[in-house]
Amino acid sequence: MSKKIILIVDDSEFDRKLLHGALTKKSDLDVVEASSGDQCLQILSQQRVDLVLMDIMMPGTIGTQVLTKIREKFNAIELPIIMVTSKADASDVVSCLQTGANDYIAKPVHFDVAVSRISTHLKLAELSQEMSRLKEMAALDAMVITYNHQINNPLAIALGCLNEPLFVDQVMGEKLTSSLWRIADIVKKITVLTEKKEIEYQQYLGTSKMIKIS
Amino acid sequence: MTDQNLPPLSFDQKAFLSNFQGMEDLAEQTICSFLTTLPQLVFAVESAIQNQNPKELELSAHTLKGVLSNFFAEPSRLLAWKLEKMGHDQLIQDASQVLLELSPELTRLFEDLKFFMNGRKLECPKK
Incomplete structure (x- = not known):
């Protein structure tokens, strides 16, 4: 079976590289990166992605806007989306969950927690598709x-x-x-x-x- | 990884080490990357304040805050968050003052991380 592919979307190269490195070391996942909402949408149109990890705030983009566009093409079972956010972004988290995000992870990202959450959502998606x-x-x-x-x-x-x-x-x-x-x-x-x-x-x-x- | 030295106050060394357990090489890379990147991150915040641009301040402080959170560097993270909130609320008249409080915290963090690396006889690759 081919590896699951995770797309990390974050304008901060530092945070992207760190999360990429940690996920690669702690799991058997393939990871691709996008530095913006537009690049995220482009990647999704070009290749299979099994889960998206997305920063809630990026230049020129509000997390909910990108979410809405993604959900026009992929539902929450086809493509789970986990928002990455800091503790003070509670209202943004609620907006994102209402717009179609499956879950969120708070910064600082605890890598073991991130891997567990990702695995859970991938498994849920798999089981939901099997049920259908x-x-x-x-x-x-x-x-x-x-x-x-x-x-x-x-x-x-x-x-x-x-x-x-x-x-x-x-x-x-x-x-x-x-x-x-x-x-x-x-x-x-x-x-x-x-x-x-x-x-x-x-x-x-x-x-x-x-x-x-x- | 164990450490016999007193933990620095600028970042939670125990939490940092715990998060990178089994990934010590990634921890070193992360510290080195931070030590290189920090000046640019601070410059972005300084520019935003100089340009009196709340949106720019919100974004640059948000980025800085996110990076600092990886080191569990609570004192400086809180100040970065304060700047982000000022940018978000478009009330940036006192942002310079907060930046004056943040700068020494960042310097302390910078030095503590270098000390941390030296204590492990580690060096960042020279460019």
């Missing part, structure tokens, strides 16, 4: 069961009609019989698959947007 996928699978499951049931009835009728004199023609009769029993077999396999309830998301969709049936 499971909900999708459950909806898909219900849909498949419904369609199976809806197909079974007319299929039984069609198979029953094969004995009618209309289908006496051997060649046509054989083709129809073969096709209908093939449909019946696929319906049965889909029923078995949905009953298993252990299918990975990839087996449902993969790259072909079809269920894999062996």
Whole structure:
């Protein structure tokens, strides 16, 4: 699995380098840096970032403005944002949390605390995304069961009609019989698959947007 | 890292060492970087006061305050915060006075950090 990427946004090169160094030494994270809100947005548009650590105050930028722009493209689950702030910035912290920040860390940054908070938010994001996928699978499951049931009835009728004199023609009769029993077999396999309830998301969709049936 | 010397008052040595435990090389780099950068940080604050620019003062003092917080240097951090607040509130007429209080604190911090490095027989790389 590829490393998680943290984006540090701070106009102070001193603070950026320090946090970068500490996170690299204390964790298995990749770190990239931005010195401004604009550079932050540029990086986010160019590459995958898993979490943003952002200083609450930068020249020409208010933290909430950058937050708003980030949240237009990424929700709080897709991209957790932790604000870095000093103790006296309480009202700014509230504004940022209301605008979409997930959390904040107070300066001086205690590096062990920072790493723990980052890990927690990365894990939460991962679990939330997994929950969404499971909900999708459950909806898909219900849909498949419904369609199976809806197909079974007319299929039984069609198979029953094969004995009618209309289908006496051997060649046509054989083709129809073969096709209908093939449909019946696929319906049965889909029923078995949905009953298993252990299918990975990839087996449902993969790259072909079809269920894999062996 | 242990230290037998009396802790200086300009920064909380124990808190600093604790935060950098296991990253002693990063601690040295941080101190060296600070010793090099401090004059520029102070200059930015001085310029803002000279230019009577509250926004500039707020930002430069905020940056200085953030840097100082990494050393748990509470006396100077508080004064930097005072300057930041003056800039934020656009009441900078007494900012020069606060800067006069801050300067000796920064000098003390500068010397204490150099002493700290010397005590460990460490040297910052020469440019």
